[in-house]
Amino acid sequence: MREALRQxxxxxxxxxxxxxxxxxxxxxxxxxxxxxxxxxxxxxxAAYALESYLFTIWACRQRSVEALARVQCLNYGCDLLVMxxxxxxxxxxxxxxxxxxxxxxVYASMTLETGTSVLVALIxxxxxxxxxxxxxxxxxxxxxPYLVPSPDLLLRYCIGTIAIFMIxxxxxxxxxxxxxxxxxxxxxxxLRLRAVASQLRRHQQHLEQAVGERTRDLEQAYQDxxxxxxxLQRMDLxxxxxLANVSHELRTPLTSIRSFSEILRSYPDQDAxxxxxxxxxxxxxxxxxxxxxNDLLDLSRIESGHMAWDLHPLDLVAAVTGCVRSLQPLAxxxxxxxxxxxPESLPGVLADDDRLAQVLGNLLGNSLKFTREGGITVTLQxxxxxxRVSVADTGCGVPEDELGRLFDKFYQVSxxxxxxxxxxxxxxxxxxxxxxHHGGCIxxxxxxxxxxxxxxxxxxxxxxxxxxxxxxxxxAQEVSR
Amino acid sequence: xxxxxxxxxxADDEPHILRALGFILENEGYQLHYAMDGEEAxxxxxxHHPQLAILDIMMPALDGxxxxxxxxxxxxxQDMAVVFLTAKGQDxxxxxxxxxxxxxxxxxxxxxxxxxxxxxxLVHPRS
Numbered sequence: 291m292r293e294a295l296r297q298x299x300x301x302x303x304x305x306x307x308x309x310x311x312x313x314x315x316x317x318x319x320x321x322x323x324x325x326x327x328x329x330x331x332x333x334x335x336a337a338y339a340l341e342s343y344l345f346t347i348w349a350c351r352q353r354s355v356e357a358l359a360r361v362q363c364l365n366y367g368c369d370l371l372v373m374x375x376x377x378x379x380x381x382x383x384x385x386x387x388x389x390x391x392x393x394x395x396v397y398a399s400m401t402l403e404t405g406t407s408v409l410v411a412l413i414x415x416x417x418x419x420x421x422x423x424x425x426x427x428x429x430x431x432x433x434x435p436y437l438v439p440s441p442d443l444l445l446r447y448c449i450g451t452i453a454i455f456m457i458x459x460x461x462x463x464x465x466x467x468x469x470x471x472x473x474x475x476x477x478x479x480x481l482r483l484r485a486v487a488s489q490l491r492r493h494q495q496h497l498e499q500a501v502g503e504r505t506r507d508l509e510q511a512y513q514d515x516x517x518x519x520x521x522l523q524r525m526d527l528x529x530x531x532x533l534a535n536v537s538h539e540l541r542t543p544l545t546s547i548r549s550f551s552e553i554l555r556s557y558p559d560q561d562a563x564x565x566x567x568x569x570x571x572x573x574x575x576x577x578x579x580x581x582x583x584n585d586l587l588d589l590s591r592i593e594s595g596h597m598a599w600d601l602h603p604l605d606l607v608a609a610v611t612g613c614v615r616s617l618q619p620l621a622x623x624x625x626x627x628x629x630x631x632x633p634e635s636l637p638g639v640l641a642d643d644d645r646l647a648q649v650l651g652n653l654l655g656n657s658l659k660f661t662r663e664g665g666i667t668v669t670l671q672x673x674x675x676x677x678r679v680s681v682a683d684t685g686c687g688v689p690e691d692e693l694g695r696l697f698d699k700f701y702q703v704s705x706x707x708x709x710x711x712x713x714x715x716x717x718x719x720x721x722x723x724x725x726x727h728h729g730g731c732i733x734x735x736x737x738x739x740x741x742x743x744x745x746x747x748x749x750x751x752x753x754x755x756x757x758x759x760x761x762x763x764x765x766a767q768e769v770s771r
Numbered sequence: 772x773x774x775x776x777x778x779x780x781x782a783d784d785e786p787h788i789l790r791a792l793g794f795i796l797e798n799e800g801y802q803l804h805y806a807m808d809g810e811e812a813x814x815x816x817x818x819h820h821p822q823l824a825i826l827d828i829m830m831p832a833l834d835g836x837x838x839x840x841x842x843x844x845x846x847x848x849q850d851m852a853v854v855f856l857t858a859k860g861q862d863x864x865x866x867x868x869x870x871x872x873x874x875x876x877x878x879x880x881x882x883x884x885x886x887x888x889x890x891x892x893l894v895h896p897r898s
Binding site for chain 1: 785787788790791792794795798829858859860861879880881882883884
């Protein structure tokens with residue numbers, strides 16, 4: 291529609307231009323060349339300009355291309371009338387006239403549909419031939435006979451003009467059709483391209499989104515992997531440190547054993563007391579090495595899950611009482627008291643009695659080692675969810691900042707009363723593993739005014755405690771947590 | 772000038788090691804000073820100016836490396852020969868010991884005769 295309107299305006303401008311040219315030519319002829327031109331010619335020219343302008347406005351008001359085309363036809367009709375008039379008043383044989391008619395044909399071919407433009411061409415031909423014949427007849431009456439062109443010539447002229455007009459019309463029509471078809475094709479292709487382009491854009495957005503999501507997932511996975519890697523590295527370092535410690539701890543007693551063995555061999559004539567002393571040291575260090583190896587194996591078995599646990603419902607009161615009684619003589623030898631504070635009965639716990647004895651033995655052993663005077667008190671309390679065992683001593687205790695490290699492997703208190711402690715450094719680590727396997731927890735608190743309180747909790751068994759006679763029948767093998 | 776026995780400082784937190792080394796070296800005629808941790812070792816070194824120090828590395832308070840460093844930094848003690856006797860046997864420890872200026876690096880378990888050989892090569896029983 292816009293294209294059509296643009297064409298209309300172009301044609302209007304052309305017409306105005308034509309009017310100006312014609313007007314100038316006429317004015318030149320009238321006022322400069324002093325050729326007699328009737329005033330009505332100027333009026334017609336002016337009227338034509340006005341008509342063009344009005345027609346253009348009317349055409350621009352049209353809403354559809356077909357309506358526009360119809361208005362254009364009417365316009366061309368008016369053009370033709372003006373042509374006829376001009377042809378009548380100027381010489382029909384001047385080259386301007388056929389040229390103007392030709393221009394009408396050209397414009398009709400390019401802007402109107404095929405049928406209408408051919409019709410217009412025909413009308414133009416007819417009009418032109420009509421005019422030419424009419425003028426010829428007029429001339430015949432006016433001119434002397436030897437100047438009149440033959441009718442034969444006229445006929446050929448008319449035929450020639452018709453031919454030229456029709457050839458022009460059809461050729462231009464053909465090309466105009468071609469152009470229109472091409473234009474429509476291009477428009478369709480353009481529409482398709484735009485559709486494809488918008489599809490591509492959608493796809494691109496979709497892809498970007500997907501890539502973004504995938505990148506985020508990968509980054510997350512990478513971070514997770516990094517964390518896992520760091521964790522693995524940390525564990526590796528811990529293992530290396532542990533191995534280095536184990537190596538050191540194993541070599542130390544071995545060194546003593548070897549040194550004194552070689553001394554005994556290299557210095558055979560020592561007095562009996564010295565020899566005896568050295569042999570005692572060798573034996574003691576062998577025992578120490580043995581204890582260390584046992585503890586290491588215990589720890590390794592617990593940690594790797596190969597320890598055979600024998601968890602069954604246990605009467606904690608009886609178990610604790612039994613342990614304490616067995617260590618009473620040792621405490622008396624050292625001049626320390628060993629007190630027991632237990633309730634009448636407690637809800638039963640699921641425990642391995644050998645391992646429990648190991649824990650109690652270890653805690654009591656530590657207390658005996660580090661207490662010079664006073665004694666040890668073992669307390670059993672019934673909590674809400676678990677039973678709590680406390681072993682409180684009046685010994686040298688442990689500094690506050692080292693309480694957390696007590697359960698580390700190979701950790702030994704720095705300032706023991708007997709110089710370098712003879713323990714393995716693994717006892718409390720094993721206790722921690724055992725208590726935690728039972729589902730409980732173990733920790734240390736300072737005792738007032740001095741000393742240490744070791745506490746651990748064991749959760750109650752879900753099953754009710756059976757009658758004492760029924761205990762042997764209730765051993766649940768390998769109750770795993 | 773009266774000859775007197777060369778003195779040696781032994782530092783180790785294991786009393787049995789001190790006993791074993793002490794026995795061997797006293798038999799060779801050296802005078803011995805015993806320390807059970809790094810700080811005690813430094814104090815004895817400053818007090819008695821021994822010709823040789825045999826240091827364990829894993830000790831409480833100051834470890835063997837730190838004791839060696841401080842001995843070498845002290846103008847009075849610089850000339851003291853330092854030998855490490857330790858259960859730590861890794862390459863990095865050996866290199867660190869040499870970098871600190873130790874004359875020898877022995878690992879546990881040790882052979883008493885080997886120790887005697889090393890000590891004799893560094894310090895004569897009579898100075």
